[in-house]
Amino acid sequence: MLKVENLNQYYGGSHILRDLSFEIPTGKVTALLGRNGVGKTTLLRTLKGLVPARTGSIRFGAADLTQAKPFERARAGIGYVPQGREIFARLTVAENLEMGLATRPRGATVPQRVYEMFPVLAQMMRRRGGDLSGGQQQQLAIGRALAMNPKLLILDEPTEGIQPSIIKDIERAIRSLAAAGDMAILLVEQYYDFARSLADQYLVMERGEIIARGAGADMDRDGVRQLLSV
Numbered sequence: 001m002l003k004v005e006n007l008n009q010y011y012g013g014s015h016i017l018r019d020l021s022f023e024i025p026t027g028k029v030t031a032l033l034g035r036n037g038v039g040k041t042t043l044l045r046t047l048k049g050l051v052p053a054r055t056g057s058i059r060f061g062a063a064d065l066t067q068a069k070p071f072e073r074a075r076a077g078i079g080y081v082p083q084g085r086e087i088f089a090r091l092t093v094a095e096n097l098e099m100g101l102a103t104r105p106r107g108a109t110v111p112q113r114v115y116e117m118f119p120v121l122a123q124m125m126r127r128r129g130g131d132l133s134g135g136q137q138q139q140l141a142i143g144r145a146l147a148m149n150p151k152l153l154i155l156d157e158p159t160e161g162i163q164p165s166i167i168k169d170i171e172r173a174i175r176s177l178a179a180a181g182d183m184a185i186l187l188v189e190q191y192y193d194f195a196r197s198l199a200d201q202y203l204v205m206e207r208g209e210i211i212a213r214g215a216g217a218d219m220d221r222d223g224v225r226q227l228l229s230v
Contacts, residue, residue, distance in 0.1 A: 001026045001152055001184035002047075007056035009039075009046055009208075016042045018208040020056070024152065027181040029174060031195040031216065032188045033228055034205035040188055041083075043205070044156060048080060049073050060152065075103045079150030083157040083188075085141040089130030093121055096129050096140055100147025114143040117173040135166030142173065152184045153177065159191045167194065174198055192225050204228070 002024040009017035016039050024030045034040050045051045047058065049070040058066045060076055068076070079100075087096050097110045115122040118139040124132065129140060138158060145153060155174070159167050175198060177183050189195040195202070199216030204227050214222050 001061060002186070003057075003059040004047075005057045005059075007043075007046065007058070008054045009042055009051065010054050011042075016208050017046065020208075020210060022203055022210060022213070024184045024186050025201075026151070026184045027178060028200035029178050029185045029187055029198045029216070031199035031202045032186060032205065033190065033192070033195055033202060033224065035190070035228060038205045039208040040205055042208075044080075044154065044188065047073075047154065048078070071103075074148070077149075077151030079145035079148050079153045081141050081145045081153070081155045081158060083160060085134075085137045087129040087132075087137050087140050087144070089128065091129055092126050093129060093132070093140060094125040096144055097121070097147050100144040103148050110143070110147045111149060114146050117146075117176065118143055118169065133163075135162045135169075138162055138166065138170065142170065146177075150183065152186065154186045154188070156188045157190065158187070159189065159194050171197060190228070192219075192228060196220070196224075 005021045007017055007020040032040060046053050049068055053066055057064065063076055065073055065076060101108050120136055121140060121143050129137060132140060158170055171194065174185060178185055187195060187198060196216065196219045199219065202214060202216055202219055202224060203210050204212040204224060212222060212224065212227055
């Protein structure tokens with residue numbers, strides 16, 4: 001679904017992303033791991049179109065999105081769940097979910113699977129987003145992204161600051177989405193055990209480069225945990 005080739009990015013004179021090449025296939029969870037400051041955020045900003053790629057290409061299905069604007073990437077089917085959730089605190093749960101319909105045809109409604117995955121959202125439709133717990137806000141942020149029926153779902157640190165019971169709910173939701181086979185999932189995560197439990201394939205970044213990649217089932221054998229703790 002997503003194919004990145006020879007991607008380079010700079011901030012001033014600093015070479016942040018260094019010749020990155022990888023693919024995110026449909027129906028699979030790709031876990032992107034790395035410590036703080038290795039370039040993960042810059043990569044996501046480039047994939048979303050918030051900063052232009054200096055060199056290289058970003059293809060999404062048959063479309064070349066290398067120079068596409070952020071709204072064009074969303075319209076193409078790239079959904080994003082930001083680190084820190086970034087829900088609209090003064091809007092209700094229902095209104096937050098409806099924001100995810102912006103790229104869909106007039107009259108579209110929030111898919112039923114959002115409420116099936118996260119029943120708490122259906123129970124709190126009239127409550128303001130800012131009144132929800134951190135875990136409930138994270139479910140709302142994922143539901144908002146799913147409302148657009150994305151072809152690629154990018155999740156940026158979805159377990160950050162979340163209680164263990166909600167992490168299990170999020171894990172089940174991601175597993176269900178991957179099993180449906182109609183969506184590619186890029187999971188950016190520092191929580192090793194969570195990433196390992198879900199990853200069909202993994203990528204490890206260090207200093208703007210991918211230093212290791214492989215099958216999710218091989219993460220322990222490949223010493224990925226040690227790479228993250230160096």
